Amino acid sequence: MVAKEVIKNFEGVCKNLKAQEKLNIIIVGTGYVGLTTGLALGYLGHKVTCVDTDTAIIDKLERGISTIYEPGLEDLLKDKGNIVQFTDRLLESLSNADIVVIAVGTPSKSNGDTDLSFVEAVAREVGSAMDPDQPPVIVNKSTVPIGTARRVEAVIKEELERRGISSTFSVASNPEFLREGAALHDTFYPDRIVVGANDMHALNMLRQMYAPILEQTFTPPQSVLRPESYSLPALVTTSPTSAELIKYSANAFLAMKISFINEFATIAEKVGADINEVAKGIGLDKRIGTGFLKAGVGWGGSCFPKDVRSILFTAGQYNCELQLISAALDVNQKQRMKIIEKLQQTLKVVRGSTIGILGLAFKPNTDDIRESPAIDIINELLEMGARVKVYDPVAQQKYRETYPEQKIVYCDSAVDTARECDALAILTDWDEFWQLPWKEIGQSMDQKIIIDGRNMLNCEEIKKYGFTYSGIGR
Numbered sequence: 036m037v038a039k040e041v042i043k044n045f046e047g048v049c050k051n052l053k054a055q056e057k058l059n060i061i062i063v064g065t066g067y068v069g070l071t072t073g074l075a076l077g078y079l080g081h082k083v084t085c086v087d088t089d090t091a092i093i094d095k096l097e098r099g100i101s102t103i104y105e106p107g108l109e110d111l112l113k114d115k116g117n118i119v120q121f122t123d124r125l126l127e128s129l130s131n132a133d134i135v136v137i138a139v140g141t142p143s144k145s146n147g148d149t150d151l152s153f154v155e156a157v158a159r160e161v162g163s164a165m166d167p168d169q170p171p172v173i174v175n176k177s178t179v180p181i182g183t184a185r186r187v188e189a190v191i192k193e194e195l196e197r198r199g200i201s202s203t204f205s206v207a208s209n210p211e212f213l214r215e216g217a218a219l220h221d222t223f224y225p226d227r228i229v230v231g232a233n234d235m236h237a238l239n240m241l242r243q244m245y246a247p248i249l250e251q252t253f254t255p256p257q258s259v260l261r262p263e264s265y266s267l268p269a270l271v272t273t274s275p276t277s278a279e280l281i282k283y284s285a286n287a288f289l290a291m292k293i294s295f296i297n298e299f300a301t302i303a304e305k306v307g308a309d310i311n312e313v314a315k316g317i318g319l320d321k322r323i324g325t326g327f328l329k330a331g332v333g334w335g336g337s338c339f340p341k342d343v344r345s346i347l348f349t350a351g352q353y354n355c356e357l358q359l360i361s362a363a364l365d366v367n368q369k370q371r372m373k374i375i376e377k378l379q380q381t382l383k384v385v386r387g388s389t390i391g392i393l394g395l396a397f398k399p400n401t402d403d404i405r406e407s408p409a410i411d412i413i414n415e416l417l418e419m420g421a422r423v424k425v426y427d428p429v430a431q432q433k434y435r436e437t438y439p440e441q442k443i444v445y446c447d448s449a450v451d452t453a454r455e456c457d458a459l460a461i462l463t464d465w466d467e468f469w470q471l472p473w474k475e476i477g478q479s480m481d482q483k484i485i486i487d488g489r490n491m492l493n494c495e496e497i498k499k500y501g502f503t504y505s506g507i508g509r
């Protein structure tokens with residue numbers, strides 16, 4: 036995108052928000068959610084400060100370099116002008132804040148419970164420095180277990196009491212539903228915005244924050260155009276507890292949908308059906324819908340696995356069994372090992388074989404490898420004595436940094452990876468894997484075996500080049 040055009044867009048958008056409608060917003064946590072939200076709200080005309088304790092992140096962002104791979108993000112970052120500030124000092128940013136959005140990580144503990152230490156640390160800092168006469172609305176955007184809005188309120192109150200202050204302030208829950216890889220699109224054009232609040236002040240402030248999105252009054256950025264069929268999003272207002280449960284229900288349902296189709300992929304394979312045809316046949320029923328019905332190696336990423344474990348943990352605390360969700364988790368764990376089973380079936384002996392892995396990210400268009408199926412599959416292959424070559428167009432560097440001890444061969448392209456391999460396994464459906472030079476690839480492999488963990492290839496086409504092809508449920 037041409038820089039000048041973006042700056043023009045920024046100015047145009049800012050004019051849309053009148054001075055009294057602009058809010059002073061602090062976003063705490065500048066990861067996938069915080070950075071996307073901060074840049075989008077800045078683009079819409081609010082005055083935004085993005086805070087992160089990781090000074091390396093702040094340093095890079097200040098220089099206009101994105102710390103994550105997310106389509107369109109760097110365009111906004113480069114041309115942010117003075118609208119979005121980056122800092123590692125929350126305390127200094129708190130004066131004059133209208134809204135403080137908490138978007139820090141909420142990782143899993145080993146028992147499945149959610150580690151809220153990052154969220155509580157932010158609440159403590161806010162309580163230790165906020166202006167009690169003009170308190171900001173505190174917003175939980177991180178995915179947090181039931182009762183966290185109350186917990187954040189309690190922590191802030193403790194800090195205020197320590198300062199000898201009694202003040203009334205609001206804590207709202209505003210779960211995030213963006214998809215990595217389409218994060219800006221989902222932020223500018225969401226299906227709905229959920230706000231859980233107990234008072235009108237918090238609700239009104241959040242309505243004001245999201246007004247340009249709710250009313251779609253902004254000029255779309257060149258790199259994130261408004262879809263023609265897009266209609267205004269609903270604002271769903273609830274209690275904080277319902278909002279917290281909405282987020283877990285949404286992720287658990289989507290994870291369950293994928294596990295459902297993967298379970299049916301197993302039976303499709305046994306009876307000789309094609310799961311892609313089955314998914315289309317059921318998905319066109321509007322009651323079911325086509326989304327999240329793609330059979331493959333299963334779900335991963337930073338959200339579904341931890342959120343599913345977290346809601347199971349919460350349910351356990353209430354002595355309540357979520358049998359469908361437990362089963363979805365089980366099916367998913369087994370699904371990853373289907374790749375290993377298929378390699379054993381076709382190669383017979385895996386030890387000593389060379390396996391090429393195409394794709395490390397948990398899905399395309401992101402560099403996020405958190406809980407990616409590739410991790411378990413590569414570990415298992417190494418354990419079994421295979422030599423592993425890998426290639427991912429974007430996530431490779433992150434994988435190498437995260438697993439420096441792993442003895443794997445990093446390659447520069449899919450073609451390079453395939454050379455002298457006994458089998459290739461596709462684990463992420465990156466666009467560039469659609470159109471690979473299969474003839475050349477086949478000629479360079481020791482055995483022409485493809486395990487298509489994302490059912491992305493045309494199996495008839497691939498077989499024409501002499502490959503033994505195995506997909507999931509086909």
Ligand SMILES: NC(=O)c1ccc[n+]([C@@H]2O[C@H](COP(=O)([O-])OP(=O)(O)OC[C@H]3O[C@@H](n4cnc5c(N)ncnc54)[C@H](O)[C@@H]3O)[C@@H](O)[C@H]2O)c1
Pocket residue numbers: 063064065066067068069086087088089092138139140141153156157176177178179211212213214215337338
């Ligand atoms: N990634 C997604 O697709 C997605 C989607 C919806 C919801 N969520 C939820 O949003 C939250 C954030 O997810 P993410 O993927 O952006 O996480 P992330 O790990 O990418 O980023 C979190 C950031 O918070 C920073 N941080 C930690 N403690 C801090 C503190 N005290 N002060 C300031 N910064 C601090 C970290 O340095 C890190 O940069 C999680 O609860 C997640 O479940 C994520």
